[in-house]
Amino acid sequence: MCEAPSQWDTSTNEARYGGLKNPGEFYHGKEAGYAKFINFLKSLQFWDSTGLPTGEALWFFHPLAFIEHFRKCGWLSESEFKQIYSDDRYARSRQPSPAELRAKYLKPINLAVRKFGLTSSTRLAHFLGQGAVESAWLASMQETSMLGRVDATGFHGAAKNPASILQESTLGHWYGQIPSEDDAWFRSVKFNSHGVRIAGSYDWKNGNCDREDSQNFEGVVSSN
Structure with missing residues (x-):
């Protein structure tokens, strides 16, 4: 320079x-x-x-030296974020829109990547790939439960549990944090409203140690 x-x-x-x-x-x-x-x-x-x-x-400064240095920063740009969470991943009627979802999460994801050291290309690719699938491409940032009935075979859902859909910023805490939100959906074999088995119980699975863990750390990825 x-x-x-x-x-x-x-x-x-x-x-x-x-x-x-x-x-x-x-x-x-x-x-x-x-x-x-x-x-x-x-x-x-x-x-x-x-x-x-x-x-x-x-x-x-030399433009090539600037580009070489800039590539090391790892901060995802809007265009790069759109390549990962592209419009064709969503339904046409998706609300919030894909553009709104990307605008909402671009900066937080970039900050999280730096905070937790996911800065190598390999680690970043694994994180973004797994996160994209688990979050339905940013459309679902927490695992929801269903209302229904429990029998000897498991939990038979009838409709989504409205409380489990609410974001933490709206609910005021993560769903399941208070005793009144104890939810058998997470510690049961799960069937959707069409009677199709969709998952096993999270109790004593994937590192969960008891019924509380099965709701605190739902499935493979924790929502907390």
């Missing part, structure tokens, strides 16, 4: 090129030629039309 006046700034022409009129230099004794040279320069210079300060030194 270096600090120097811009070559596109007309106010620095004399300081930059005035030495060409000194004895022994190209334009010594050739005032008309020097004036013609300066006029040609001015026809190419544009700094005064940018609205930026004139006559000041600027910092310059």
Whole structure:
């Protein structure tokens, strides 16, 4: 990197090129030629039309060195985020829209990646790939439960549990944190409203140690 006046700034022409009129230099004794040279320069210079300060030194860096350094930052851009969570992953009627989902989670995911050291390309790819699938491409950031009945075969859901759908910011806590939200869905074999088995019990599975864990750490990925 270096600090120097811009070559596109007309106010620095004399300081930059005035030495060409000194004895022994190209334009010594050739005032008309020097004036013609300066006029040609001015026809190419544009700094005064940018609205930026004139006559000041600027910092310059090699563009390839800048790109090489910038690639190391790992901060996902909007366009890169869209490649991962592309519009074709969602239903056309998706609400919030894919663009709104990406805008909501781009910065938090970038910050989380740095906080927890997921900065290598391999770790980042695993994290984003697993997270995309588990969250239905950002559309579901927590595992929901169902209302229904429990029998000897498991929990037969009839409809989604409205409380389990609410975001923590709306509910005021993660679902299941208080005793009144104890939910048998998470510690039972699960059947959807069509009678299809969709998952086993989370109790004593995937590292869960008891019925409380089965709700605190639902399935493979914790929502807390």
